[in-house]
Amino acid sequence: MPHYDQVPLSQALLQSGLSDGTPDLPFDEPIAFINIRPEALAAETRIRFDESHDDLDAVKLAVLRLDGFAELTLLSHTGAPTQGTEVWVREPDTRRSRALLDALCVALSIDESLITWTADANWLAERRRLSLSTAKPRPTSREIDRRWRGEPQVMRVVGELARSLAHQFSVLLAMIDRLLGRTRTPP
Amino acid sequence: MTGSQGHRPVYHRLANNRTQTFADAAKVALSAELWGRPRRNGLVPRVKAYLGPLPSGASGIEFSTEVAADPSTPPKTAYWTVGRPGVRSDGEFAKIPVRISVVHYNFP
Numbered sequence: 001m002p003h004y005d006q007v008p009l010s011q012a013l014l015q016s017g018l019s020d021g022t023p024d025l026p027f028d029e030p031i032a033f034i035n036i037r038p039e040a041l042a043a044e045t046r047i048r049f050d051e052s053h054d055d056l057d058a059v060k061l062a063v064l065r066l067d068g069f070a071e072l073t074l075l076s077h078t079g080a081p082t083q084g085t086e087v088w089v090r091e092p093d094t095r096r097s098r099a100l101l102d103a104l105c106v107a108l109s110i111d112e113s114l115i116t117w118t119a120d121a122n123w124l125a126e127r128r129r130l131s132l133s134t135a136k137p138r139p140t141s142r143e144i145d146r147r148w149r150g151e152p153q154v155m156r157v158v159g160e161l162a163r164s165l166a167h168q169f170s171v172l173l174a175m176i177d178r179l180l181g182r183t184r185t186p187p
Numbered sequence: 188m189t190g191s192q193g194h195r196p197v198y199h200r201l202a203n204n205r206t207q208t209f210a211d212a213a214k215v216a217l218s219a220e221l222w223g224r225p226r227r228n229g230l231v232p233r234v235k236a237y238l239g240p241l242p243s244g245a246s247g248i249e250f251s252t253e254v255a256a257d258p259s260t261p262p263k264t265a266y267w268t269v270g271r272p273g274v275r276s277d278g279e280f281a282k283i284p285v286r287i288s289v290v291h292y293n294f295p
Contacts, residue, residue, distance in 0.1 A: 017205065033261045055206040055224050056235040056264075079201040079245075081237055081263040116262065123259035130231050130270035 002107040007063040007071060009050055018054040018061075025063065026071045026090040029127055031097040033117035034085045034110060038062075038076045041085055045108050047074070066107060069100050084116070092124040092131065195251045198236040198265050202246035202292055209292045212248045216287045221250065223267070223281040232281040233257070233268040241289050249289035 018027060034041070038049045038060045049060040057077040065071045073088040087104065089097060097119065105112055200207050200221075215221050223234030241249040254273035256265040267283045269276040274283055 030261050053203070053205060054235070056237075057201060057203065077237075077264070079237070080261075081239055081242075082261075084262070086261050120259035123257065127231075127268070130268060133270065 002069075002103045003067045004104075004107045005065045006047055007065055009052075009061075009063060014050050014052040017052055018059065026073045027075075027088050028090050028131065029092040029119065029124065030075075030086045030088050031092070031119045031124070032087040032101050032115050033082075034074075034087065035114045035116045036085055036110070037083050038074065038085050041074070041108070047108075049074070049076075064104075066100065066103050069096075069103060072100060072104065092119070092127040094121040094124045097124065195253070196238065196256075196265075197240050197249055197251050197288065198238055198256075199241040199245075199249045199289075200236050200247050201241075207247060209294075212287075212290045212292065215248060215250070215285065216290060219284055219286065220282045221252075221285045222277075224279055231269050232276070232279055233266045234274070234281050234283050236265050238263045238265050241291060244293075246292045248287055248291075250285040250287045252283050252285045254283045 018025070041047060042049055047062045047064070049062050052059055052061060054077075057079045059075050059077055061073055061075040063071055063073050070090055075086045075088055076084065077086075087101065089100065101115065101118070104110065105115070202208070202212075221234050221236070223232055225232040236250075241247050252267075254267055255271070257268050257271060260266050267274045267281060269281045274281055276282075
């Protein structure tokens with residue numbers, strides 16, 4: 001059975017939304033619609049849906065990484081007339097999309113009959129052509145980590161340590177000043 | 188909801204305080220253009236809407252357009268992607284000409 005991991009998303013980026021033009025998540029093209037609401041999908045799996053928004057509506061989303069596949073996004077627009085969960089990928093590619101969908105169904109134990117829409121192969125080919133004709137450079141994985149998932153853990157730890165040391169140093173200076181009976185004017 | 192008004196489909200966008208405020212609705216009505224931006228990873232901008240009339244009692248706008256929507260989208264959604272006939276590219280925005288038929292906002 002294919003294994004999947006959920007990719008954590010930072011609160012800052014969830015709050016800023018999915019429409020700011022920063023290219024870094026698998027949100028290029030919807031390839032399928034699963035007739036299951038995200039709440040039901042979350043109840044059946046260990047997936048946690050986060051809340052955010054794009055320029056159409058509020059959304060619930062979860063980014064997954066499937067073994068052997070690129071990341072994908074499960075997304076639901078909260079005001080959509082037909083409620084369910086869309087599957088989004090980074091690059092429209094008919095063959096890979098089909099394989100990814102099959103793997104997703106197995107990984108999440110989704111009956112294929114619940115997939116009520118899949119993107120037309122001709123359209124995916126046209127979308128790919130449109131993407132290539134207007135392509136901007138894609139970000140590196142390091143840039144993606146920095147922008148979307150926040151600073152790497154090691155950088156956060158170093159930052160916390162530096163802030164803590166600076167604070168302790170200023171407390172120490174204040175104590176020395178007090179012992180020496182000096183007053184320090186703020187810079 | 189059939190999503191049609193005569194022979195031309197109608198679409199709607201629900202009100203929200205970020206991208207579909209009353210001021211946005213007024214701009215769309217005045218300019219007769221609807222704008223869309225790329226998603227974070229969407230390298231090609233597109234206009235997005237729901238298919239069908241604005242639900243009864245909901246706040247938002249209802250519109251029609253002569254520009255054909257993308258041919259393959261999730262149920263009851265409509266996208267107009269830059270590069271398709273009639274979809275204008277303007278910087279990071281996609282723009283389509285629209286005719287607004289309903290603007291309905293509930294104010295507290």
